[in-house]
Amino acid sequence: MATYDHYTEIEVRFRDSDAMGHVNNAVYLTYLEVARQAHWKTFAAHVGYDQVPFVVARVTMDFRSPAMVGETIRVGLRTDWVSRSSFGLSYELRERDSERLVAEATTVLVTYDYEAKRAMPVPDWLRSGLERVAGRSLPDRPPGG
Amino acid sequence: MATYDHYTEIEVRFRDSDAMGHVNNAVYLTYLEVARQAHWKTFAAHVGYDQVPFVVARVTMDFRSPAMVGETIRVGLRTDWVSRSSFGLSYELRERDSERLVAEATTVLVTYDYEAKRAMPVPDWLRSGLERVAGRSLPDRPPGG
Amino acid sequence: MATYDHYTEIEVRFRDSDAMGHVNNAVYLTYLEVARQAHWKTFAAHVGYDQVPFVVARVTMDFRSPAMVGETIRVGLRTDWVSRSSFGLSYELRERDSERLVAEATTVLVTYDYEAKRAMPVPDWLRSGLERVAGRSLPDRPPGG
Amino acid sequence: MATYDHYTEIEVRFRDSDAMGHVNNAVYLTYLEVARQAHWKTFAAHVGYDQVPFVVARVTMDFRSPAMVGETIRVGLRTDWVSRSSFGLSYELRERDSERLVAEATTVLVTYDYEAKRAMPVPDWLRSGLERVAGRSLPDRPPGG
Numbered sequence: 001m002a003t004y005d006h007y008t009e010i011e012v013r014f015r016d017s018d019a020m021g022h023v024n025n026a027v028y029l030t031y032l033e034v035a036r037q038a039h040w041k042t043f044a045a046h047v048g049y050d051q052v053p054f055v056v057a058r059v060t061m062d063f064r065s066p067a068m069v070g071e072t073i074r075v076g077l078r079t080d081w082v083s084r085s086s087f088g089l090s091y092e093l094r095e096r097d098s099e100r101l102v103a104e105a106t107t108v109l110v111t112y113d114y115e116a117k118r119a120m121p122v123p124d125w126l127r128s129g130l131e132r133v134a135g136r137s138l139p140d141r142p143p144g145g
Numbered sequence: 146m147a148t149y150d151h152y153t154e155i156e157v158r159f160r161d162s163d164a165m166g167h168v169n170n171a172v173y174l175t176y177l178e179v180a181r182q183a184h185w186k187t188f189a190a191h192v193g194y195d196q197v198p199f200v201v202a203r204v205t206m207d208f209r210s211p212a213m214v215g216e217t218i219r220v221g222l223r224t225d226w227v228s229r230s231s232f233g234l235s236y237e238l239r240e241r242d243s244e245r246l247v248a249e250a251t252t253v254l255v256t257y258d259y260e261a262k263r264a265m266p267v268p269d270w271l272r273s274g275l276e277r278v279a280g281r282s283l284p285d286r287p288p289g290g
Numbered sequence: 291m292a293t294y295d296h297y298t299e300i301e302v303r304f305r306d307s308d309a310m311g312h313v314n315n316a317v318y319l320t321y322l323e324v325a326r327q328a329h330w331k332t333f334a335a336h337v338g339y340d341q342v343p344f345v346v347a348r349v350t351m352d353f354r355s356p357a358m359v360g361e362t363i364r365v366g367l368r369t370d371w372v373s374r375s376s377f378g379l380s381y382e383l384r385e386r387d388s389e390r391l392v393a394e395a396t397t398v399l400v401t402y403d404y405e406a407k408r409a410m411p412v413p414d415w416l417r418s419g420l421e422r423v424a425g426r427s428l429p430d431r432p433p434g435g
Numbered sequence: 436m437a438t439y440d441h442y443t444e445i446e447v448r449f450r451d452s453d454a455m456g457h458v459n460n461a462v463y464l465t466y467l468e469v470a471r472q473a474h475w476k477t478f479a480a481h482v483g484y485d486q487v488p489f490v491v492a493r494v495t496m497d498f499r500s501p502a503m504v505g506e507t508i509r510v511g512l513r514t515d516w517v518s519r520s521s522f523g524l525s526y527e528l529r530e531r532d533s534e535r536l537v538a539e540a541t542t543v544l545v546t547y548d549y550e551a552k553r554a555m556p557v558p559d560w561l562r563s564g565l566e567r568v569a570g571r572s573l574p575d576r577p578p579g580g
Contacts, residue, residue, distance in 0.1 A: 060495045159453060167454070171320045202352065338504065
């Protein structure tokens with residue numbers, strides 16, 4: 001069974017909903033970002049989230065059931081792999097009380113030097129931080145990749 | 146000194162920021178809404194926030210200092226008055242740890258019958274709920290109004 | 291009859307709606323911002339909107355009727371006054387086709403030196419730009435203020 | 436070379452940016468939604484976008500370059516396939532003037548009966564509408580799927 005490195009609880013804001021009556025699909029990407037923000041804080045709190053040296057290069061998301069106003073979403077986040085200049089995260093979003101599956105997602109993050117405006121190698125402190133939170137050594141590529 | 150009926154803590158999401166590097170001014174209205182959502186839950190949890198019988202008719206807001214990513218905003222909310230078919234709320238937004246004042250606001254809410262599509266009198270259960278949370282009886286108009 | 295210095299048309303995005311089925315009240319502040327962005331471009335296109343030397347200090351807004359998905363909102367914007375280090379704008383939001391009044395608003399903008407982190411006098415080029423778009427000289431304080 | 440069935444131009448709102456100084460990654464999903472809204476209007480304008488009988492089941496997105504405040508994004512949208520109860524769209528987002536590639540995406544939409552709360556077959560009028568806009572008959576599954 002899949003387990004995750006870190007969990008974040010997010011209360012659905014009324015603004016997160018749309019005229020369909022449930023959380024708008026774009027907002028789930030914000031929930032992933034909130035989860036990354038919280039995960040980041042556990043190993044690199046000295047680096048502000050607005051100065052993190054990576055960009056989102058790719059996202060995939062499967063929407064399983066709509067989240068509703070009044071619900072709390074628990075996001076599980078796991079680092080799957082760290083390569084030379086990118087790393088991969090998996091996520092699971094569940095309604096906290098019912099444990100109903102809301103969405104599953106993956107993202108590829110590319111480490112990026114904002115001043116030089118180009119990709120850069122994953123810094124050692126970032127790789128070791130991700131491994132420390134994961135509690136295991138991380139493969140250097142996606143499973144089967 | 147002003148005190149409030151209810152307090153809500155809101156973690157700034159990275160998405161709440163804009164290219165100026167701080168929380169976008171429109172987002173403070175969302176923070177007021179989150180505060181109303183939480184306040185509402187304390188006396189009318191049986192009525193979903195997407196079914197609350199009022200509309201925002203007026204808002205005033207003074208922006209005192211920018212809120213930043215990584216901060217937690219504590220919103221104080223107070224009911225100031227309840228008239229025949231509207232009520233007035235005041236808010237104060239402070240950064241939780243430093244107590245720095247971020248913004249002050251007022252809103253006028255008009256009770257509204259969504260099915261009949263027109264204003265309606267403030268229901269008794271709403272008036273008494275607001276007074277119960279406030280811990281005092283409420284005037285029927287704004288001070289000096 | 292009130293007239294405005296500049297008009298902007300905004301198509302309602304589905305994301306602008308909330309579970310009530312109409313445009314969320316915080317989004318109207320974004321519409322004001324879009325209108326300022328477009329107005330700004332007419333006299334200071336050389337200054338990126340993310341480098342404009344002012345902050346929103348105060349907003350008041352009266353919500354007259356809900357805007358709906360599929361509608362186009364026409365925002366009228368007028369500069370009302372320019373003082374030493376701030377200026378005041380009024381806005382009117384109408385549904386473009388029916389001319390239905392959606393909201394009315396005012397904002398006070400304070401000119402701000404982001405590097406020195408303090409208010410600064412309104413630069414001459416900004417004052418004259420605002421007057422050029424307005425087509426008239428502007429009072430140095432709010433009417434009756 | 437890939438071509439698209441429909442193009443929509445979207446002006447970046449200042450609110451679409453985040454503290455990184457460019458458009459926040461979640462907002463690109465909103466841009467896809469705006470494109471679907473405009474595409475929808477060309478063949479089913481009689482059905483409000485808040486009543487469209489489908490839900491987003493899956494999205495993949497590759498971020499190629501950041502979009503900036505002041506830019507206009509041109510979204511190309513193409514229907515790739517229509518199966519019994521779902522259909523697949525591809526998108527390309529380019530900065531309008533420079534034609535710089537901003538992002539590429541795909542979504543799977545599942546036709547859904549909101550009253551019965553379950554998936555339903557793609558209605559004939561929807562299938563023929565998608566084909567009419569595409570100007571060709573559509574395969575019933577993803578290429579290679």
